[in-house]
Amino acid sequence: MRGIAAPIVMIALAGAGLTGVPAAARNASVQPTTPDRSLLDRYCVSCHNTRQQTAGLAFDTKDVGRVGTEPRTWERVARQLRSGMMPPPGSPRPDPVSSQAFAAALEAEIDTAAAASPRPGRPVIHRLNRAEYANAIRDLLDIEIDASSLLPADESLGGFDNIGGVLSISPSLLERYLSAAGKISRLAVGDPTIGPAFASKTYEAPQTVFQDARMSEDLPFGSRGGLAVRHHFPLDAEYVCRIRLRRNILGYVRGLTDPHLLEVRLDGTRVKRFTIGGNRQLAPAPLSFTGVIPGDPQWEAYALTADEGLEIRFRATAGPHVVAVSFLDEAFEPEGVLQPELTGLGLAYSEFSSAPSGPWGPSVDTVSIDGPFHATGVGETPSRRRLLSCRPATADHEEACARQIISTVARSGYRGTVDDKDVNRLIDFYRAGRKDTASFEGGIQAAVERLLVDPRFLFRIERDPPDIARGSAYHISDVERASRLSFFLWSSIPDDPLLEAAARGTLHEPVTLETHVKRMIADDRASALVDNFAVQWLALRQLRPVTLDAEIFTEYDGNLRDAFLQETQRFVQDQLRQDRSVLDLLTAKYTFVNERLARHYGIRGVYGNHYRRIAVGGERVGLLGHGSILTATSYPTRTSPVLRGRWLLDTLLGAPPPPPPPDIPALPSSGEHDRKLTMRQRTEQHRRNPACASCHVRMDPLGFALENFDAIGRWRTTGETGEPIDAAGALPDGTTFRGVSGVRTLVTSRPEEFVRVLTGKLMTYALGRAVDEDDMPAIRAVVREAAPGNYRWSALMLGIVRSVPFTMRQAEP
């Protein structure tokens, strides 16, 4: 029942030292011995006894010699001691060394008991989330879909959106699945009846992105602006591509002063070149009056309709093609008196020098691809090649061929759990479709559509073996293991080698398992670990959306936001690829930037829009120097030491503070007082209120250490009110630190704690359920075993896939 039960036990995995345990005690190598009950009697029993039952605990009657009978309770005791939360402030406390030794002894007992009788938990049925669905379609049918247009976003729990317990299904979601199955199966098979209403699509260039450089690796060198889209052309046919240019709010196409060349390319080959702008005989209205006073009527007409003829018709073969629309990049020098950069209103009104257009010329707003028209055939697409493994020569061969195709796709789609009954169900649909459409492929399409709404496809289902004793822990089958592996490492279905190893029954063997895990991590599909795990772990989905409201941070736009995300994703990807120690996340002296990001960081000598690895030092070392994280933990108008502190506690230190109590007043803004208060002075008001202090005393100092980064991650030496930044801080136990390097050292000097936090997060993600006390022995084991190799990513991954919760399951109680 775990996972569906509501309490979110996103366990504070360690957190030692953050509330009062001196480093000396933590670092003392503690030899586990039998827990000594005298500590309990002296410091705990006065509240936790049979009479008072504080927190429902009575230690006077608990047998500390038999920890294994109540592992969850003792796990909580160990955690309270480790984090220094108990005994409560003001009460007599054991000295830190004995307290840590007691906790270690408890943990050792718990681990021993867990090894003897494992409690692996019981994940519930798990609906594929949107990312998993899209990946599964890609791997099953070799077709890329835009899942966000087909399915709604998923609920998340504890920061991850792959938690089985909250992935529910509703009638409206089922409707979406039904319609997605129809669309996908028609595209995959190549339904000849597909028309323009089905397949036409309009792609929008993000309005907050400046088109001032080469925008994508799919656009030619020497290009500027525009948009490259990967469009699935459903049939061999004619298509119409229409381009709309960016307008200002009054409807004028921007950037028409000089002529510009606009190119349209299909898979890199130019199919059309337009000239736009430069009609200099006509006079626009004066800049400052544009939109209020019309200029030359002909100029007005031109500016309003300049993009009307940007339309081409071309033939394309069925399948995915890249349509690239871009301008030719031209050097320009602004003439006349240098003007200040426009922001706010001017930026929205001006059609000459404003965002999202600029002095460089016009920008692309949308690219529509309409069609198919005059189709000549279904063509050959990657998905047809993948799916139609045989092509019946005569009607007699059809049924056998259909069976072959359907068995193959069902084996993959149902992840190895297919039986004759399942296949026959699909064959029924093949037959009906064959009859209705009078075509073999129409039958295949009907069967694929049916498969895509089957519970075996939409859900990950694990079944107790027959005759298993109720509540007992058992090893999952190799077939189930294959799915657990592929959804963990790829967010997708298992591939053939995995299913074959599972079918042979060898996947659980240590050598085979290790080979597969290493193979999977090296595979491109493992980028899912970055996109889904790392991005969610680091809370980067909160990176605030950009609007053009940029009164304070004029530099923050869509380009910078994208660059932030690219930097962190490429960095983590590289760490994974190279199988570095996970501690390198914080200490690596390199990162990935393009020109824009380098300029933002004040790094010289980086030109062009592509990302490259560069060496960094000082404040930019490791993740804590990434603009993505620093911006995601700020407010739109200023930094927030509280948000940053909470992020550090939750993400790296594993001691998330509870949510704030209701009805707390906001901090006064700096302008509300006679004299301006610094952020530090304002935040210190937290400490005056004891209800606030207990958490803020841990959060705020950590956050202040990062105050040298402003709200969009730039380095600074003075704060928002002009005061010099004071980045020094101390933990309640007296550990002091200064600045980002101090925080980095704080984390890396306790590698075991950081790795435990990361392992817990990875375990949550891998299992698709919240981890709890029962999982702590497994997490400790992963950390322990990864230590000799200095905590490499592969060691963590292997540790997790070999762990009890990953390899076993609790039968229904």
Added chain:
Amino acid sequence: MIVTKRSLPRRTLLRGLGAAIALPFLDSMVPALTRSVKAAAPIHRLSVVYVPNGIVMSDWTPTAEGAYELTPILRPLASFQDRLIVLTGLRNGPPNYAVHGAASTRFLTTEPPLASTGSIVEAGISADQMVAKHFARETQLASLELSLESPFAGVCDVGSSCVYTDTISWRSRTTPLPMEHNPRVVFERLFGEADTTDPKARLARLASRRSLLDSVADSIADLRQQLGGADRVKVNEHLDAIRDIERQIQKVEEQGARELPAVERPAGVPATFLEQARLMFDLQVLAYQSDLTRVITFMMGRELSGRSYPEIGFYEGHHPTSHHQNDPVKIAKLTRVNAHHAVQFAYFLERLRSTADGDGSLLDHVTIVYGGGMSDGNSHSPDNLPILVAGGGAGQLKGGRHLRFPEGTPVANLHATLLPKLGVQADRFGNSTGALSGL
């Protein structure tokens, strides 16, 4: 008593869209039997059609009160003269800092935009959304918000959020509703992903969906036997969802005789204003006819719209021309734009009038507010707004009149008058000071 489907069929030709085809709908379909029982109380719908950048008031306002004469801008509505009530004297609040944003935002909310350049936007709940809440349980969609221009991100009027000039509908004080300008998206919101509207094809599609669901239910039944408690809860959830959709299909099949005109799913945004405007009005008629929603707001243009109308020889851009500085040539051009909008509106009225609904036509059973939140565009005047109310209001509105109210009467009084007619219990709305007498 058995009544034989007397509200059916209703095949109507849809102009400008090719062949008329019958189309059954999910959800919204009321079997003829139940429908006829309710025939005594026709469905009352609300429509708001907004025009931006002010109106040339001298060419809009009739001189006569009561029975009125047609003015240059109202002339395109001649054949509906007896169905219109022209309202003069209503005021859209005191001048506000973002004049265009205030015009659109206050029109239905009566509250000015929050003076902020930040990402925080705030106004008030709009009158249409009060009605939408009231009907939410009755229809598949509580309301539709439509426009003919794509929205902008970022800042517009004097640096305030573009939301204020892009929409007139606010679900709550802080939730502006985006207006959809792509007919394809509107169509999909109404009718799902069907791309053919041939009723046979649609019924066949429903049948195949049903067999799909039946078969999936079988698979689940098999699975269920092998699963434990918590998993069964999930699987039952899935079964419930299946049954829910099956019930909807059944509902549609039961009243398969109900026929409606239908459109092909549009491929995207049509290239010209005329095509787009007509298609959007057609979709609105369809939405009412099928009772998929009862509340629609529609912006013929966003405030600050700089659109040109080459089809009537107007190339200059609407907003700049609206600052006419009393130049008679510009004023004459603006009048043509205003009348051009009225022509499109007449098309909508005609479509509503020619579509049977219950005992009358859709036009009989709708209350339409047509107008804008600004009178003279040159001075951004919020006084003496151009507003008319069209339609029969389900028997509650009597047209053919020009009503003049004391200057400064809040436009909120109009909302306070209409809301009860639409079934919303509200003594007042926003800054209303009472009901409009005689409406």
